[in-house]
Amino acid sequence: MSDPHALLDQLKVAYNNHDHEAMAGLYSDSAILVEPGREVIQSRAAIGAHWADMFGAFPDIRMTYTELRTSETAGMAEGTIEGTQTGVYPTPSGSLLPGTGRTVPFHS
Secondary structure, eight states, rough: OOOOHHHHHHHHHHHHTTTTHHHHHTTTOOEEOOOOOOOOOEOOOOOOOHHHHHHHOTTTTTEEEEEEEEEOSOOEEEEEEEEEOSSOOOOOEEEEEOOOOOOEEEEE
């Protein structure tokens, strides 16, 4: 079994390096990703493509943890993700939002 703390650390490093392939590699082949306001993303390949879209739209995006809690079998991270949208971003409705030049903070 993987160490949840180590997995969360790997997630943050891959995210901040904008490495969608490393991000996808942290998910199982049958994983699902659920984000508010979006359709469920199913499969490692689809999740990797999602992160590639995110990193393309927000080329300076960074993740920081404000709280990290783990046990032997589970982990949770709370933090902030912030980036400037200079690239095209696919919206939940399927339309493409051109770069706005605005910095957008996400809290999770």
